[in-house]
Amino acid sequence: MSDISRPPGRIILLNGASSSGKSSLARAVQARIEEPFWHISIDHLRDAGVLPTTRIRSGEFQWSTMRDAFFEGFEQSLLAYVRCGNNLIVEHIMESRDWLLRLVRLLEAQDVFFVGLHCDLAELERREIARGDRKVGDARRDFHLIHSYCRYDAELDSAVPPELNADRLIAAWRRRTTPSAFQSLLAEAGAAG
Numbered sequence: 001m002s003d004i005s006r007p008p009g010r011i012i013l014l015n016g017a018s019s020s021g022k023s024s025l026a027r028a029v030q031a032r033i034e035e036p037f038w039h040i041s042i043d044h045l046r047d048a049g050v051l052p053t054t055r056i057r058s059g060e061f062q063w064s065t066m067r068d069a070f071f072e073g074f075e076q077s078l079l080a081y082v083r084c085g086n087n088l089i090v091e092h093i094m095e096s097r098d099w100l101l102r103l104v105r106l107l108e109a110q111d112v113f114f115v116g117l118h119c120d121l122a123e124l125e126r127r128e129i130a131r132g133d134r135k136v137g138d139a140r141r142d143f144h145l146i147h148s149y150c151r152y153d154a155e156l157d158s159a160v161p162p163e164l165n166a167d168r169l170i171a172a173w174r175r176r177t178t179p180s181a182f183q184s185l186l187a188e189a190g191a192a193g
Contacts, residue, residue, distance in 0.1 A: 006085040011078065011110060012037065012173060013090050013103075015150060016117030017142030019127035021158035022091040025117060028166035029089055033173075038081065041091035042074060075103055082110050093142060097149040104185045113173050114181040116147055117165075119158040151181045 012029065014022045026039045045051070051070070055061045081088055094100040119127075124139035154172040156165045179187070 008110060009082040009085050009087040011082055011088045011090055011107065011112045012169070013092060013112055013114050014117055015092060015094050015114065015146060015152075016158070017119060017124055017146060018093065018138040019124050019131060020117050020119040020139075020142075021127075021162060022117055024162040025156070025158070025165050025169070026089045026091055028162040029169055032163075032166050033170050035087055037087040037089045039089045039091075040078070040081070042071075043091070045074065071099075072102075075106055079106055079110070082107075094146050094150060095142075096145075100149060100185070101189050104182050104189065107182060108186050112180060112182040113153045113176055114150070115169060116150060116152040116155040117158055118147065118155060119143075123159070151185055153181045 128139040
């Protein structure tokens with residue numbers, strides 16, 4: 001049975017291209033912010049072996065038929081964590097406006113601080129190649145798309161060291177106002193739909 005008197009947690013949601021530095025920023029925020037925050041990402045699930053990766057790579061299971069349910073399940077889990085009082089720093093890539101609006105609607109009653117992390121294209125591509133664990137081209141695709149339909153509570157440049165960006169993010173989070181970016185996006189979606 002859950003403790004219904006416990007206040008819900010808050011979410012700091014990081015949106016940035018693949019290889020933009022979301023993980024480094026999330027770790028720096030987690031190390032500096034005055035309250036306990038979980039750091040959650042799709043990469044954590046992948047790296048923990050949650051997915052049957054070997055069988056997907058062999059072709060036995062088709063990732064294309066599993067992908068949507070995987071991402072929607074990840075997003076639903078965020079709501080469960082925050083409802084139980086957990087603060088979250090979440091890395092995500094808003095691949096489409098539909099994905100963004102699905103998350104905005106899911107988290108409409110939650111305290112979400114939406115942060116855009118920008119990175120120069122040449123630097124994104126350099127990082128993508130250096131990492132060796134990303135499909136080359138994802139960073140370029142993300143760069144040209146993922147910020148175009150977003151509205152943020154704060155925007156940061158990953159050319160700045162993660163520790164300095166973390167300090168800037170935390171300062172902006174402390175002085176956040178309403179309506180939040182998510183509340184504005186929800187109102188816009190309602191007016192358009």
